[in-house]
Amino acid sequence: MAATIKVTNPATGELIQEVKADTEEEIHLALRRGHESFRKWSKTNAHERSRLLKLWSKKIQEHKDDLAKIMTMESGKPLHESLGEVDYATSYIDWYAEEAKRLYGRTIPANTESKRIIVSRQPVGLVAAITPWNFPAAMMTRKAAPALAAGCTFVVKPAEDTPLTTMKLIELAHEAGIPADVIQCVNGYGSEVGKIFTESKYVRKITFTGSTPVGKLLIRDSASTVKHVSMELGGHAPVIVAHDADIDLAVEQTIASKFRNAGQTCICANRVLVHESIVEEFAEKLTKEVKKLKVGNGLEKGTQIGPVINEKGFNKIVSQVNDAISKGAEVLCGNKYNANREKGYFFVYPTVLKNVNENMKIMQEETFGPILPITTFQELEEAVNIANSTPYGLAAYFFTNDYRTGIYLHEHLDFGIIGWNDGSPSAAHAPFGGMKESGIGREGGVEGIEPYLETKYLSIGGIYK
Numbered sequence: 254m255a256a257t258i259k260v261t262n263p264a265t266g267e268l269i270q271e272v273k274a275d276t277e278e279e280i281h282l283a284l285r286r287g288h289e290s291f292r293k294w295s296k297t298n299a300h301e302r303s304r305l306l307k308l309w310s311k312k313i314q315e316h317k318d319d320l321a322k323i324m325t326m327e328s329g330k331p332l333h334e335s336l337g338e339v340d341y342a343t344s345y346i347d348w349y350a351e352e353a354k355r356l357y358g359r360t361i362p363a364n365t366e367s368k369r370i371i372v373s374r375q376p377v378g379l380v381a382a383i384t385p386w387n388f389p390a391a392m393m394t395r396k397a398a399p400a401l402a403a404g405c406t407f408v409v410k411p412a413e414d415t416p417l418t419t420m421k422l423i424e425l426a427h428e429a430g431i432p433a434d435v436i437q438c439v440n441g442y443g444s445e446v447g448k449i450f451t452e453s454k455y456v457r458k459i460t461f462t463g464s465t466p467v468g469k470l471l472i473r474d475s476a477s478t479v480k481h482v483s484m485e486l487g488g489h490a491p492v493i494v495a496h497d498a499d500i501d502l503a504v505e506q507t508i509a510s511k512f513r514n515a516g517q518t519c520i521c522a523n524r525v526l527v528h529e530s531i532v533e534e535f536a537e538k539l540t541k542e543v544k545k546l547k548v549g550n551g552l553e554k555g556t557q558i559g560p561v562i563n564e565k566g567f568n569k570i571v572s573q574v575n576d577a578i579s580k581g582a583e584v585l586c587g588n589k590y591n592a593n594r595e596k597g598y599f600f601v602y603p604t605v606l607k608n609v610n611e612n613m614k615i616m617q618e619e620t621f622g623p624i625l626p627i628t629t630f631q632e633l634e635e636a637v638n639i640a641n642s643t644p645y646g647l648a649a650y651f652f653t654n655d656y657r658t659g660i661y662l663h664e665h666l667d668f669g670i671i672g673w674n675d676g677s678p679s680a681a682h683a684p685f686g687g688m689k690e691s692g693i694g695r696e697g698g699v700e701g702i703e704p705y706l707e708t709k710y711l712s713i714g715g716i717y718k
């Protein structure tokens with residue numbers, strides 16, 4: 254196991270903090286403690302669990318500015334986005350603090366007078382979570398909140414790039430009164446910790462947000478002990494702009510989706526399919542607005558696009574852009590970089606590509622950067638076929654004011670999240686998640702607590718004997 258994890262600022266390359274990586278023994282101990290504390294926590298009444306979750310949310314809000322600064326420094330996202338993410342993170346805790354009190358069972362009419370049937374819910378057990386760097390607060394609370402609300406205990410391994418935000422959140426949970434062994438953080442490198450989690454007899458559920466390849470490994474390795482799995486994986490969101498779309502709205506909402514977190518979200522617009530009759534107007538208006546986006550250090554006032562997270566992400570983005578250009582794509586703006594491998598910072602300027610085709614990597618592989626390729630279509634069926642052609646099925650967006658077009662697209666797009674004239678669909682009260690290779694399960698909404706619950710039924714006999 255690695256001894257320490259160097260946490261650096263992706264905007265400057267500067268070392269923020271060295272974090273000790275937990276040893277295998279320390280991780281096993283955390284899992285054992287999480288398992289042993291499960292019995293008591295799962296028997297804590299739902300209203301008490303709810304009360305403690307609300308205290309945790311309050312504590313986080315009291316430390317909002319500090320948390321946002323930590324998040325911007327380690328992830329690179331602009332400060333206003335980090336402040337927004339703190340609110341997004343607590344919105345999941347607030348939502349599940351209430352859902353804890355609504356875990357209803359039911360009775361079933363028996364087929365004889367001497368029997369009664371009662372259905373009830375119980376928490377699955379110790380949950381092990383692995384979270385990504387792009388939303389180090391919200392991706393953790395989106396898992397921890399329903400887990401704790403359901404009565405599960407929780408151990409999380411944050412991404413090596415951004416452990417500090419998660420560590421602070423867990424510290425605040427303990428300050429709020431959630432017992433130390435009920436929610437824990439361990440640090441380490443994914444492949445090493447992942448194996449410990451999936452092989453542990455104490456862990457009853459794995460929940461993961463990250464790349465599809467890693468998700469597949471975790472699903473495979475969870476089979477040995479038949480663990481529950483929840484997977485929020487990669488995406489490749491299409492944006493369909495129909496001939497009758499409000500172009501100004503489509504431009505505004507496509508930018509909102511594409512450039513949030515420098516394009517490093519799993520539901521970012523990854524390709525735009527524009528009806529051929531309006532592509533010139535759309536591309537011109539879009540490019541004009543994209544050129545206005547301010548690139549810089551997320552701590553600087555006014556920054557809208559920060560650096561990408563690391564060299565691996567940078568190289569993937571540059572490779573996709575160069576591939577597209579080599580296959581005929583036209584650059585309408587951007588395709589500029591401010592990178593220094595020695596210092597470890599990698600800025601990618603927002604880029605719009607036109608005349609893109611299906612043979613380009615960028616139309617098939619998740620970009621995770623501020624690059625927007627535009628292609629065209631003639632018929633809606635063609636747009637749907639292109640949209641559904643990747644292995645992903647997380648988010649899709651379309652712009653039209655015609656209800657027949659809207660209903661057709663909603664019913665024919667194979668995606669778990671669809672924005673109709675809306676580029677920002679995420680909300681704690683809605684079930685976030687994907688189809689196909691974008692994942693298993695939902696997070697948020699009434700659906701989001703189900704993955705943390707088992708269902709059992711009691712059949713009582715001999716009542717009138």
Ligand SMILES: NC(=O)C1=CN([C@@H]2O[C@H](COP(=O)(O)OP(=O)(O)OC[C@H]3O[C@@H](n4cnc5c(N)ncnc54)[C@H](O)[C@@H]3O)[C@@H](O)[C@H]2O)C=CC1
Pocket residue numbers: 383384385386387410411412413441442443444445446447448462463464465467470471485486487488518519566569619620621
């Ligand atoms: N769905 C989403 O929101 C996310 C999608 N991604 C996609 O993944 C691509 C690569 O980004 P990465 O940071 O490398 O994602 P990643 O999936 O490798 O990392 C995410 C988390 O998984 C852990 N991890 C890595 N390898 C693991 C393994 N073998 N077993 C268990 N855990 C492991 C990491 O430590 C981190 O905590 C991105 O460009 C993007 O396409 C990445 C992060 C979030």
Ligand SMILES: O=C(O)[C@H](O)CS(=O)(=O)O
Pocket residue numbers: 387388391392462517518519520679685
């Ligand atoms: O994983 C992600 O990229 C996030 O789930 C996107 S969102 O929930 O912040 O929209």
